[in-house]
Amino acid sequence: MSEIALTMLGTGSPRPDIERSGPAQVLTIDGTHILIDCGEGTSTQLLKAGIPLESINHLWITHLHSDHLFGYAQFLIGGQGNGRRELTIVGPKGIKKYHQRILELYEEDLNYRLSLGRSPKGLLDVNIIEIIESGEIKTDIPAYVTCAEMVHNVKTFGYRFYIEDKVVVISGDTAPTPNIVELARGANLLVLDSALTTTSVYTKGGNKEFSKVFENLKKKHCTPVQCGQIAQEAEVKTLVLTHFLPEADGEEAFAETSSVFAGEVIVPKDLQKIKVD
Ligand SMILES: [Zn+2]
Ligand SMILES: [Zn+2]
Numbered sequence: 001m002s003e004i005a006l007t008m009l010g011t012g013s014p015r016p017d018i019e020r021s022g023p024a025q026v027l028t029i030d031g032t033h034i035l036i037d038c039g040e041g042t043s044t045q046l047l048k049a050g051i052p053l054e055s056i057n058h059l060w061i062t063h064l065h066s067d068h069l070f071g072y073a074q075f076l077i078g079g080q081g082n083g084r085r086e087l088t089i090v091g092p093k094g095i096k097k098y099h100q101r102i103l104e105l106y107e108e109d110l111n112y113r114l115s116l117g118r119s120p121k122g123l124l125d126v127n128i129i130e131i132i133e134s135g136e137i138k139t140d141i142p143a144y145v146t147c148a149e150m151v152h153n154v155k156t157f158g159y160r161f162y163i164e165d166k167v168v169v170i171s172g173d174t175a176p177t178p179n180i181v182e183l184a185r186g187a188n189l190l191v192l193d194s195a196l197t198t199t200s201v202y203t204k205g206g207n208k209e210f211s212k213v214f215e216n217l218k219k220k221h222c223t224p225v226q227c228g229q230i231a232q233e234a235e236v237k238t239l240v241l242t243h244f245l246p247e248a249d250g251e252e253a254f255a256e257t258s259s260v261f262a263g264e265v266i267v268p269k270d271l272q273k274i275k276v277d
Helices: 042-048 072-081 095-105 107-115 178-184 208-217 224-234 250-258
Strands: 004-010 024-029 032-036 056-060 088-092 127-131 135-137 144-149 157-163 166-170 189-193 238-242 264-266 272-276
Touching (some): 004 042, 004 166, 004 189, 024 166, 042 072, 056 072, 072 095, 072 107, 088 095, 095 107, 144 178, 178 189, 178 224, 189 224, 224 238, 250 264
Parallel strands (some): 032 056, 056 088, 088 127, 166 189
Antiparallel strands (some): 024 032, 144 157
16 A cells, blocks of 8 residues: 655745745655645755655646746755756646746856756756646656646646545646546545635735735635535545635635535645645
């Protein structure tokens, strides 16, 4: 039996938050780590979680929004400096160009580092798999994986990892869609975008601009109640909410989700490790 765990490195959003780092999580299958998204602070969160950066050879990106990629340059360059010599990245079309641009931005810096005698492996030879459409994804991680397109404003893929008889699903950012219900069908663990909590920085204080933004975000993300409805319809065992804005009320989100979902609800703190058994 494989040992499976999910570590919530960052449960935050694009808005900087002292309590919640940028979106990122690690799926660990018998010691193989798969980093999913790479928001601000991912490298230091990995260190705090006791996961050496150089032990990560697999990075999966759900979509190319800044909050899911702010930590990439640090992870790429810092992790290679720590000794990583292999990296495979899976993500939507455009991830190759993004990686290439990071290398170009830091060209002088990287030339300097390599001139010190450092190997270019794990930095200049990154293997990148771009996903074009929903379906099966062939990689060498110890899981069978399928993906489906979510509803956001850029191409976003949710991932379904089959590990023996267990299923872990990561939604990425999404508004409610039949695709996430299908992707999450019968999952042991579903991590779902719950950005639109009833209480958060966008709903407190009567700021008109924030209220307008919040209204528009309803087409791009889920409320806790919508998360619960999706999990209930998909007959998921455990639902993990994430992507919280500053001042989100976690207890309220838990209560709202639990009112429509009969399974287990987790409103995680950063670095919380969730075992799948
Ligand atoms: Zn997004
Ligand atoms: Zn996001």
